[in-house]
Amino acid sequence: MGVETVRIQGLRSSDAAELDARIRRAKAALGKRAVILGHHYQREEVYRHADFHGDSLQLSRAAAEQEAEFIIFCGVHFMAEVADILSRPEQASILPDLNAGCSMxxxxxxxxxxxxxxxxxxxxxxxxxxxxxxxxxxxxxxxxxxxxxxxxxxxxxxxxxxxxxxxxxxxxxxxxxxxxxxxxxxxxxxxxxxxxxxxxxxxxxxxxxxxxxxxxxxxxxKGHCSVHQMFQPAHIERWRREHPQGQVIAHPEASFEVCRM
Incomplete structure (x- = not known):
């Protein structure tokens, strides 16, 4: 098992339009040999190029069902690892930047x-x-x-x-x-x-x-998601005062106090 990294030469000096065009040309050249996975957390200029969108496990399952020999995961390290675990032996899971990690x-x-x-x-x-x-x-x-x-x-x-x-x-x-x-x-x-x-x-x-x-x-x-930790009960209390008929949805990575509310 191994997650590879690919560095695009001249990436920092290229403007957005040039990068967009280069990505489209590369996708056209590779055709079905490559599949790009875009996690929901990605920004729009990356998201638009993905063949599949969703959460990490959903994306990994989708990639394993494709003919592609290259799985390019626009996400964090553990996501590319999961794709590699679920993929076939002849498929390679590629993480564009090995520094893309999850603090949790x-x-x-x-x-x-x-x-x-x-x-x-x-x-x-x-x-x-x-x-x-x-x-x-x-x-x-x-x-x-x-x-x-x-x-x-x-x-x-x-x-x-x-x-x-x-x-x-x-x-x-x-x-x-x-x-x-x-x-x-x-x-x-x-x-x-x-x-x-x-x-x-x-x-x-x-x-x-x-x-x-x-x-x-x-x-x-003793671990947590640094983003979900930012949500506090005070935020919910304030929102409910402004929207008494509204509903609050919390991911279970939020604190116990937030989930209870």
């Missing part, structure tokens, strides 16, 4: 998770008591870690089903890298907040006592 995904890496697993093993029988669950917004290495240890990968829409499955395997879950998605999902399953402590990878035993670890149902990794 970067909050949990393999050495940290492996160390957490080993530290948990000093308190409980981790292989018999804990099911690791990672959000799809994470590296391929962490997805593989969950597979090795009998865990699973979830999306924001199926997190409840996956955690419900996880508790059918073992009594506890280690959920990373987004604490907010894990907390809200656990709350929907009826788990008290006190039984969902936060594991801080920078501290010994995640900053928890052995008793807190033994009591926990979900160990929430």
């Amino acid at each position: 995904a970067d909050m949990a890496d393999m050495p940290q998770v492996q160390r957490a697993w080993e530290e948990l093993a000093t308190v409980i029988d981790v292989e018999q008591e804990v099911t690791p669950v990672t959000y799809v917004n994470s590296s391929a290495a962490l997805k593989a870690f969950c597979g090795v240890h009998g865990g699973a990968v979830c999306t924001s829409s199926n997190a409840r089903k996956v955690l419900d499955w996880a508790f059918g395997q073992r009594p506890k879950a280690l959920f990373f890298p987004d604490q907010h998605l894990g907390r809200w999902t656990g709350y929907q399953l009826g788990i008290p907040l006190r039984d969902m402590p936060v594991w801080d990878p920078s501290l010994p035993l995640g900053g928890l006592t052995p008793e807190e670890i033994r009591r926990a149902r979900i160990l929430l990794w």
